[in-house]
Amino acid sequence: MMKLFLLWALLLLPVGLAAAQEIKMSQTAPLEQVYGETVEDDALLPMNELDMDFGYALYETTVDVEEENPTLTIENVRDYAVVYADGKLQGYLKDSSKSLKTNLPIGIHKLSIYTENIGRITYGPEILDNSKGIYGSITLGKKDLEGWKMTPLEIKECDVAGITFKEGASSIPCFRKGCVTVSNPAQETFLDVSGWGMGEVWINGQYLGAYWEENAEKTLEIPAGALIAGNNEIVVFELKNNEQASMTLTDKPIFK
Template identity: 30%
Template structure:
């Protein structure tokens, strides 16, 4: 959930108006990604939540906020004495008491008729635009633990053997490999893949869903690796349409049948609740897993237990006096079969076991024996800066070591970073991932290291407070490249916080030691 303090917004607007500068406020009024059509940012695949509230002065549901009233006071200074118009009356949200989901259509009991294919194909090749897709085949005998590789899951895959859950592969984290246990010949392999939103902009906008390449197993025998490309698939297209879920066979939900993760089975769950009067509300799905929600046939949005969004905005015009129906397609399985309507949304509850940083516990970058290809200084001030190496270098891993800051502080920050190829042109950043970052400020803001290549100059990597220099970020280019230089953009604020002064660049074919 993007947020910005009111004082920062007001200060900028006040300064611009005092100098006669025009401006456009993004966003004035928050919104909602209806229809399960929320997209994703890239590079660094980052799916958007349903809410586009954006911490705007007028909220997603049309409510005025404290920020709105501060903005109104500021604008009033520049009206030439004219009185501002009255604030329109607001629609007051309603609360809906907790209600239970009493019916379920288990996913694996309600699969559509399959298609058959020797090779893997994407969703689009089956004329499917949204939803989930299940790939099924049989395995050879696995006498020992074996590595399964999915190239590539777009966007969230779950792996099952003979109906038993093995694990997940999350595109956001670049996950492609999972270990399979020993199993008998003919065991059923299922890979359930959910599309989490197509990329909104940039070169990666051509974003196919499902499995985009192939699936292999790698066995280690007699000191050698043997790779088997799995073939002969059954494919089940689970299209994201109300009719898909409504037509499934429902039975009474049994809340006692939970798996080892404390979840009920993946599937479609149904509830009804009654209203005497309608109104805007926020349906709470904090006890659910991951999936999609329909209310009275309307696609309300996507849910995921990790958040940060835990509620979905429910406009009162889509509710009815009397009985209302809720269908939830949960691909992970809920922990509790309940929901309720709240008067205020829950948009800032990121529920992860640990912050999503690019430094694992105990890791420290070791550059012993590494020679920098460039040691230099960045200039003070805003705007792009470019530096070239004395000679081209070849490698897959690039480390930027920030030695100190221009303002003498402890924090390092980068808005955008490009590397240059043998012709001095920018390398594509689509395959880039962050291999390591010594520090990322993730407590109150989303300043992860992948912000240096997310195509958005307003976002940035920032190190946490009270962490001394030097600071390091290591980027995996995805494959070996020839690099001749870099382009660096510091933060856009006038005081350029976190601007780096002295720095070194290292390039290596192999991962740096951690």
């Protein structure tokens, strides 16, 4: 009788994933669906002047390149910026690295800089200057850049259930969606984001959290109840590694 009771108790224990399950992120949605109010100015404006306390913003302008592969330099980068030109990734900037050599031929190009405010300064001499985004002088080669369109990206505030997706890939930051069938949701399941760069994740419309490739842990823990038996939708906002096409569910955390 005791053996039967123990067997019955074991059957009732939560069962983990039998194997890692791949999630193909085959659908994309443009960020225009979560644009805030665009502000135009000749100068770069910090996020607080765009009525933003945190999150992401997009800075755009048109540039006339007169010499090949000019260097882009920004006076202030708070905290992280990803630079695209004509939809092609040029590189990354942060407070400790404010210049990058572009890969631009001579001609007219559209420059797009996606920025993220990672957090507020709470100590030290810079506590009195808590501006975020990119601001101050900005040059491309020897030319000062002007004529900016600056748009808050309402990523974290959005209802992902209301976003319209289409099949297909994208070479620029966007929302991506995939589905995975789970037959027996485990109490302890992780989303493996290895290979992805920086972004946010939702599961079945519920915000899961943020990831960054520089973090030691390469997984996000999925709380009990977030996954359901049957079809589950995973939505991702990715800022930089746009060639990624899949994520994975696993039953163990993964570290560098």
